[in-house]
Amino acid sequence: MKNYKTLLDDLIPRKFDRRGTVWTTFLVVVMVIGIIAYIDQVIKGQVVTNMRDYALWGIYISNFVFFVATSFVGSVTVAILRLTNNSWRTPLVRIAEIISLACIVMAGLTIMIDMGRPDRLLNLFIHARLQSPITWDVIIVPTYIALSFLLLYFPLLPDLSILKKHFREKSPFLSKCYGILALNWTGSKFQKALQEKSIKIIALMIIPVGITLQSIDAWLFSTTYRIGWDSTNMGAYFISGAFVAGVGALVSVVYVVRKVRGLENYITEFHFDKLGKFLVLACLTYLYFNINEYLIPEFTAPKEESIHLNALVSGEYSGLFWFAQIVGLILPLIILLFRKGRKPLPMFIVGLMVVVGSWWKRYIIVTPTLLHPFLPIEGVPESWHHYFPSMHEWLITAATLAMAMFIITVLVRYLPIVPIQKTAEEKGLLETNKDIEL
Amino acid sequence: MANDNKNSRRKFLDKGIKFGLITALGGIGLSKIPSKLDAKPKNLSGDKMELMTTDGTLIQVDSSEVIEVAHSEDHDKKYNVREGIPNRKFVMVIDLAKCKNALKCVSACNKHHYITGENAWLKVHKMQESKDTAPYWMPRTCMHCDQPACVAVCPVDATFKRRDGLVLIDNERCIGCRFCMAACPYSIRVFNWSEPNQGEIKMTMDHDGHSSPDYAGLPSVKGTPDKCDFCPHTIKNGELPHCVTACPNGVFYFGDKYEDTVTNGDETLRFSKLLVDKAGYRLMEGLGTEPSVYYLPPVNRLVDFKDGLENYKKFESVETPE
Numbered sequence: 116m117k118n119y120k121t122l123l124d125d126l127i128p129r130k131f132d133r134r135g136t137v138w139t140t141f142l143v144v145v146m147v148i149g150i151i152a153y154i155d156q157v158i159k160g161q162v163v164t165n166m167r168d169y170a171l172w173g174i175y176i177s178n179f180v181f182f183v184a185t186s187f188v189g190s191v192t193v194a195i196l197r198l199t200n201n202s203w204r205t206p207l208v209r210i211a212e213i214i215s216l217a218c219i220v221m222a223g224l225t226i227m228i229d230m231g232r233p234d235r236l237l238n239l240f241i242h243a244r245l246q247s248p249i250t251w252d253v254i255i256v257p258t259y260i261a262l263s264f265l266l267l268y269f270p271l272l273p274d275l276s277i278l279k280k281h282f283r284e285k286s287p288f289l290s291k292c293y294g295i296l297a298l299n300w301t302g303s304k305f306q307k308a309l310q311e312k313s314i315k316i317i318a319l320m321i322i323p324v325g326i327t328l329q330s331i332d333a334w335l336f337s338t339t340y341r342i343g344w345d346s347t348n349m350g351a352y353f354i355s356g357a358f359v360a361g362v363g364a365l366v367s368v369v370y371v372v373r374k375v376r377g378l379e380n381y382i383t384e385f386h387f388d389k390l391g392k393f394l395v396l397a398c399l400t401y402l403y404f405n406i407n408e409y410l411i412p413e414f415t416a417p418k419e420e421s422i423h424l425n426a427l428v429s430g431e432y433s434g435l436f437w438f439a440q441i442v443g444l445i446l447p448l449i450i451l452l453f454r455k456g457r458k459p460l461p462m463f464i465v466g467l468m469v470v471v472g473s474w475w476k477r478y479i480i481v482t483p484t485l486l487h488p489f490l491p492i493e494g495v496p497e498s499w500h501h502y503f504p505s506m507h508e509w510l511i512t513a514a515t516l517a518m519a520m521f522i523i524t525v526l527v528r529y530l531p532i533v534p535i536q537k538t539a540e541e542k543g544l545l546e547t548n549k550d551i552e553l
Numbered sequence: 554m555a556n557d558n559k560n561s562r563r564k565f566l567d568k569g570i571k572f573g574l575i576t577a578l579g580g581i582g583l584s585k586i587p588s589k590l591d592a593k594p595k596n597l598s599g600d601k602m603e604l605m606t607t608d609g610t611l612i613q614v615d616s617s618e619v620i621e622v623a624h625s626e627d628h629d630k631k632y633n634v635r636e637g638i639p640n641r642k643f644v645m646v647i648d649l650a651k652c653k654n655a656l657k658c659v660s661a662c663n664k665h666h667y668i669t670g671e672n673a674w675l676k677v678h679k680m681q682e683s684k685d686t687a688p689y690w691m692p693r694t695c696m697h698c699d700q701p702a703c704v705a706v707c708p709v710d711a712t713f714k715r716r717d718g719l720v721l722i723d724n725e726r727c728i729g730c731r732f733c734m735a736a737c738p739y740s741i742r743v744f745n746w747s748e749p750n751q752g753e754i755k756m757t758m759d760h761d762g763h764s765s766p767d768y769a770g771l772p773s774v775k776g777t778p779d780k781c782d783f784c785p786h787t788i789k790n791g792e793l794p795h796c797v798t799a800c801p802n803g804v805f806y807f808g809d810k811y812e813d814t815v816t817n818g819d820e821t822l823r824f825s826k827l828l829v830d831k832a833g834y835r836l837m838e839g840l841g842t843e844p845s846v847y848y849l850p851p852v853n854r855l856v857d858f859k860d861g862l863e864n865y866k867k868f869e870s871v872e873t874p875e
Binding site: 159160161162164166167168169171172229230231232233235236238239241242243244246247248249250253335338339340341485488489490491492493494495496497499 | 671672673676678679680693702705706707708709710711726727728729730731732734735736737738739740742743744745746747748775776777837840842866867868869870
């Protein structure tokens with residue numbers, strides 16, 4: 116009885132303390148500034164960005180790719196670990212589901228920021244043409260949003276019903292909200308069977324859909340004739356990159372949530388150790404595809420391609436390229452190979468390195484290729500020969516990142532971040548406390 | 554009990570769907586019957602009309618049977634901007650041996666398309682394959698590919714391929730994703746990053762009924778791309794594109810592949826013979842984009858490459874108004 120109570124006290128959503136309020140206010144401010152910048156962009160046109168006819172895509176696109184990649188964490192950690200019966204996932208899955216949902220929703224929004232004519236958004240449906248990879252994206256992103264939502268929502272039902280009971284006296288309004296969301300969950304055998312089955316189906320579906328999403332994202336690039344994009348390696352390269360970015364984001368968020376909510380008893384060093392090994396696997400896979408993408412072509416690269424590769428390895432983009440490769444991939448790989456590297460704090464730092472490295476990696480994939488066309492760049496102002504994001508682009512991009520973190524923060528605030536019912540069940544607390552649960 | 558209920562519901566649904574399908578099919582069938590019945594001559598007027606068939610025999614037909622052929626109605630006059638001019642396949646030949654970077658083509662193009670941006674649709678590249686080979690000037694229009702990469706990736710069919718070979722843009726439909734620009738291996742597309750400010754020109758065009766899409770992408774629209782359009786507004790009237798007429802050196806030949814003739818205004822040549830005689834080629838043939846623009850190699854040049862250097866501007870293709 117007492118045990119279950121402590122568990123409930125530990126895991127029930129709590130009001131923000133001062134840090135939480137300051138953090139949320141900060142995010143809101145960044146978002147508001149970004150929205151103002153975006154309105155300005157809509158009025159003046161994309162001339163406020165530093166994108167021009169050659170660097171025709173910029174950080175809006177690379178940021179979109181980053182969001183899509185990070186959203187992959189829902190498929191890999193939740194679905195794959197569930198289907199392979201890895202029970203250590205329990206305290207981590209909800210955070211993964213939340214990150215996944217927040218990122219894919221933001222991916223959908225970010226891609227619209229890049230549109231020259233956002234007012235004609237509906238044309239994508241009215242005049243849709245199936246052979247365009249953008250149409251594939253229009254189909255797959257909402258599908259993934261729906262599946263990610265359900266994968267977060269269905270396992271939540273028992274917890275929502277617990278929250279409804281818990282807040283009955285303390286906050287009738289919250290209790291009512293949880294009640295509505297709980298869909299009359301009673302925990303009956305029939306409901307449980309139905310829930311179990313639904314989750315299984317979604318978990319099965321989200322893996323192919325997630326892989327398709329990442330592939331389509333890669334095909335956006337590889338269906339063009341551009342040097343550096345026109346590569347058969349792209350699909351697998353993006354999937355493995357998404358694996359890295361997603362797990363990296365998961366590690367970082369898990370560490371912060373654990374620290375802020377004091378969940379040391381639930382998310383233990385054991386879990387970090389496991390996550391660390393998972394991330395090593397991701398990094399090794401990604402390393403393999405990086406070798407395929409950048410090292411092997413050096414041998415037979417035609418002239419245009421070797422100009423491109425040299426600009427990455429030793430030219431204009433070498434700083435960013437090696438930053439992304441070393442900080443975002445090689446160093447994490449080395450650190451995580453050691454047991455000490457898989458302790459919570461080092462893991463957190465590695466997670467951040469991976470996330471930042473992943474973000475810049477997407478920049479490196481998008482920008483240099485566009486500035487290495489087949490025909491010479493001539494007859495345009497000198498500034499068009501280079502690209503670095505403008506203030507508008509930074510503000511808007513910062514706002515999209517803030518919005519993703521805002522969604523995560525709000526969900527962490529109102530949802531039990533570690534599944535209550537499942538944890539109780541696993542710890543064997545539930546059988547003796549049936550009356551409380553029902 | 555619950556199970557039973559479920560089963561019967563499933564049965565009901567299953568039957569319902571089948572029944573619905575049969576009804577729908579039946580309905581379609583029934584609706585066809587009256588039109589079939591209608592096809593039989595109801596009441597002949599008795600008036601006979603003499604007509605000549607295409608092979609020259611005279612026949613008599615009841616006058617009530619005579620109907621005007623629907624498509625004969627201004628078949629040639631009616632110009633559908635998405636279909637293009639019937640039975641034509643426009644091609645261009647650019648003779649690199651003659652080009653000396655006079656840039657008259659560029660300024661004529663800029664003027665007639667009211668280009669207000671900083672990137673011209675038509676540019677002349679300074680080319681040199683390797684340091685031991687001769688440099689040359691290469692005018693570059695849109696290739697109007699027969700397998701256009703830009704059209705393949707457009708999500709809304711805003712850029713399209715016409716039967717007469719032109720690749721054009723419907724800038725009233727375009728969503729501004731710039732995928733076409735990314736897809737084009739020749740980097741020929743330019744984007745209206747801000748309001749094009751074509752000013753009075755836009756008003757005259759609206760006045761003349763030229764406004765897009767009937768004028769094939771003109772005037773320019775903010776947030777959409779533009780590109781070399783092979784001047785459909787001039788070829789529609791049987792005139793040559795502006796770059797062809799503006800070139801003082803006769804570099805550009807324009808014509809119809811089906812007629813097998815191209816002309817630069819001064820001389821008219823057999824298209825296929827020209828390509829064979831002068832070893833014509835297309836840019837990046839290996840990509841399989843099948844361009845409609847052919848190049849003749851820069852051989853036996855009468856002009857010195859260096860003469861063109863006077864006009865060469867690395868960072869400017871559209872003259873900024875004073």
